[in-house]
Amino acid sequence: MDTVFFYSSIYLSIIMAISLYRAVFGPTILDRLIGVNAIGSKTTALLVLIGLIYHRVDLFIDIALAYAMLNFIAVLAASRYFQKRKGLYDETPRD
Amino acid sequence: MNIVSTILLICGLLFFTGGAVGIIRMPDFYSRLHPAGKLDTMGILMTMTAVALYNLHDFSIGTVLSSLKIILIVAFLFITSPTATHAIVDAGVRAGLGPWTKEETKEENDLAT
Amino acid sequence: MVDREKQYSHQKQSQPESNQSSLKIPPTKKSRTPFLLTFFVAFATWIVLSGKFDLFHLTLGIISCLIVASFSGDLMLSDTRKKGLPYQWLLFIQYLPWLLYQVFLANIHVMYLVFHPKMMELIDPRIIRFKSRLNREMSHLIFANSITLTPGTITVFVSIYGDYAVHAIDEKCGQSLPGEMEKRVAKILGE
Known part of the structure; x- marks a missing residue:
């Protein structure tokens, strides 16, 4: 069962790398925010899986919970902050 | 129990894959939010259910509490994920970004109004 | 602190019978359902997160949940109308x-x-x-x-x-x- 969790963690990391494309090359700031949000929610799952691999689930679940809260607050604050900035939609549109 | 949790885990990973591919493929930022915010929520639900079931393997107070915490994570994400999605959409609307539409439907809408 | 807590828990016991009468501490006009609901939600979260059932940790949990519920009881449900x-x-x-x-x-x-x-x-x-x-x-x-x-x-x-x-x-x-x-x-x- 440990190998299953191990390979799903690796697969999850690959998916996070795919999402990272949007976070780095996103045409607007909000696209980057979407990428960051997606990576954050995948990290929450990844933390619990890491806990299962190391047989310390009870420890890692608390970290995952705190990470989920931090991710939510970060996305909320960033979207509140960037909506006041001009030049949000002046970047080159992607088709 | 192992088989059930493995199947659930693979379903969850499939949903995560859908979310990641959707973020790459969708044409504009409003439609990117559809896979981003919500396929991820479904993936979290699936994988966390799998982990909680696997965790109940040897039954004791500690594992029950760990599984309850995992369910708590899922409930928390089910409340916060729509809120975060709505915050991003709201920022886009206030910045004046128009949604991407197909040309012909746009003309139809113009004719209709 | 313990006396205060006992008073609160006593009131909590007698709450369901007398819904809008006899509120001695503190004298508010509002219904007390949001307070109790916030308290129970916070306390359930406390129990799940701490995972210790001895007297000391439960007392700490009750005290802090009472403080939190008295501060933010009306934040969670501002709109209370009849209907249990x-x-x-x-x-x-x-x-x-x-x-x-x-x-x-x-x-x-x-x-x-x-x-x-x-x-x-x-x-x-x-x-x-x-x-x-x-x-x-x-x-x-x-x-x-x-x-x-x-x-x-x-x-x-x-x-x-x-x-x-x-x-x-x-x-x-x-x-x-x-x-x-x-x-x-x-x-x-x-x-």
Whole structure:
């Protein structure tokens, strides 16, 4: 069962790398925010899986919970902050 | 129990894959939010259910509490994920970004109004 | 501190019988249901998160949950009207399986869209506006979050008068909108 969790963690990391494309090359700031949000929610799952691999689930679940809260607050604050900035939609549109 | 949790885990990973591919493929930022915010929520639900079931393997107070915490994570994400999605959409609307539409439907809408 | 806590817990015991009378400490006119509800939710979270059942940790939990509930009791549910709240929570729990089923169906639909090779011809994003007949804040909250959770639709804008703007990813998702979900939400909160 440990190998299953191990390979799903690796697969999850690959998916996070795919999402990272949007976070780095996103045409607007909000696209980057979407990428960051997606990576954050995948990290929450990844933390619990890491806990299962190391047989310390009870420890890692608390970290995952705190990470989920931090991710939510970060996305909320960033979207509140960037909506006041001009030049949000002046970047080159992607088709 | 192992088989059930493995199947659930693979379903969850499939949903995560859908979310990641959707973020790459969708044409504009409003439609990117559809896979981003919500396929991820479904993936979290699936994988966390799998982990909680696997965790109940040897039954004791500690594992029950760990599984309850995992369910708590899922409930928390089910409340916060729509809120975060709505915050991003709201920022886009206030910045004046128009949604991407197909040309012909746009003309139809113009004719209709 | 312990005396104070005993008084509170005594009041908590006698609360269900006398609903709006005999409030000695503190003299407020408001109903005390939000306070108790916040207290119980916070205390359940405390028990799950701490995982220790000895007297010391439980006492610490009761004290801090009382403080938190007295500060922020009216934040969680500002809109309390008649209609016993526990009954509504029961109805809300009945609503959850249906919501999960809808979320699952719609997720399958979005997965099909995402992996389809000709995705650009299938999707047809649009913004739909409609007026809802719900008139309580709580039901607006539940309804808007449910709309956002069923993929294919995202709530863009809600006003307190019930004007909704919803971004739908294709026509099929948008058509079913005010329909059954609104009826169910209205049934929960007794409108």
